Amino acid sequence: MSKITRADVANLARLARIEMTEDELDHLSSELSVILDAVARVQEVAGKDVPPTSHPLPMTNVFREDENRPSLTPDEALSGAPAKEEQRFKVPKILGEE
């Protein structure tokens, strides 16, 4: 049985820049454990003859030629931005990192 601790959730929240209350941390650690358990059951089904995979189809080398395709216009690109300035996405200041 997988166990996600409260500290795990707090750490993930920090990495994801999500502020969480104490209640939420408690709540989520048990909820995420349940989800992980469900996913872990897949491992019971997969026998030793099934290699780990990162893709549902056993394919390799799906490439495209190095050719240009039309881009979005800046207006289209920025249409979903909560804030913009000088044709750029405007974001809050980023603290303590560079």
Added chain:
Amino acid sequence: MSLTYEKLIDKYEPVLGLEVHVELGTKSKMFCGCSTVFGAEPNTQTCPVCLGLPGALPVVNAKAIEYTIAIGLALNCSIAPFSRFARKNYFYPDMPKNFQTSQYDEPICFGGYLDVKVDTDEGVKEFRIEIERVHMEEDTGKSLHMGGATGRIHGADYSLLDYNRAGIPLVEIVTKPVAGTGKYAPEVARAYVSELRDILRSLGVSDVKMEQGSLRCDANVSLRLIGAEKLGTRSETKNVNSLRSVERAVRSEMLRHAALLEKGERVIQETRHFHEDTGDTTPGRSKEQAEDYRYFPEPDLVPVAPAKDWIEKIRATLPEKPSARRTRLQESWQVPDKEMAAMINADVLDQVEQTVNLGADPTRARSWWLGEIARIANERELPASSLPITPNDVAEVVALIGKGELTDKLARQVVEGVINGEGRPREIIEKRGIKVVSDDSALMAAIVNSIKAQPEVAEKVRGGHIPAAGALIGAVMKETKGQADAAKVRELLLKHLGQA
């Protein structure tokens, strides 16, 4: 107490780790068809894939894989028969997807080396730099930090993002720890990046412009007591943007670490930023809190498994190694080491080679590119290669001198004219009415005038004091506006004064 550099290397051994990022020169981005052209208006080269919009699916650019394999082969690496992309997860606005598609434990190329030469007290010495891996990833967007006093991130009020660069194919070349370079660590670091740049350029996989950021170097430096096994704590100096800065940054970090260690303090493992103006580094992000990128295989991309015959095909098209080319050119031109180094430093080897290929004598070709052209380039603070003068122009000028249609002095005027955009050599000669005065009677008239003007000088020459002739030759050159062949004037003058 801080140590001098000499004392430092008596006590400590520097260990380097160099990470070079190179933007590939493909037409389209790594996983989408957006253009990669540098300097476009902000956010004009983006699409749902590189903006990380929901549902967009990436597809690998075949050319980028081909270029990466070529880089690996040129660096004597093995090419992985099977490799995967991975998501490097981090929340930072330079990547709108909130992860960078990179490679983790399965890079495309691994285990190579590059030999570099450094001038040491004991002559030129070769150092082998072991390559850990060459892997593929994508570049990030560009941030502008707005407000605040310094315009830097600290104190900024907000940031503006341009995602034109996000998703441009980026190759990261990582060395193994480089030890055993002793006091030459800064020079070895520079020589490595320089050699790497030459190789990448010869492969034609990138425009390798450090000043535009298409080639960037992060330098890891640590010190350990001589004889110690265990590596010291390293600092990672970011985005060092010129070859000279690579050398300076390594040296400055060595001195900083030594000063800390001598004081009994510890070196903090952190990212530092190099400052071109002061030549030192300041702290950036601390890495005390271990990075946690939660890499996992990219589920939207299938693995890369390059076929053997594809790899061999790429290997067969690899160009001559820059180091081999330099040796070949030096032998064929019969150039001393120092002059060869001067050409490499001035970055005019290609130009000289092409000029020679167009029929110019190697010595002549070299003296133009290293002389007058380099001088003007220096004056204008531009690389010689970016001036609007071509090997064709220089070869033509050299040929005209050979035919006696230009003197060296006139040729300099022509070269300057070409650089100023007045046209090709022939056009400038015509426009400016440049012509060598070789008509003996015209020259003789000028010589006679010069003697009349300075009879006492002429007497000295008649008396056997040949160096005095310089003043008369000068007067003739002045009268003919520099269009006479000085050697010819000298010959006629001395003959006239009974000294030849």
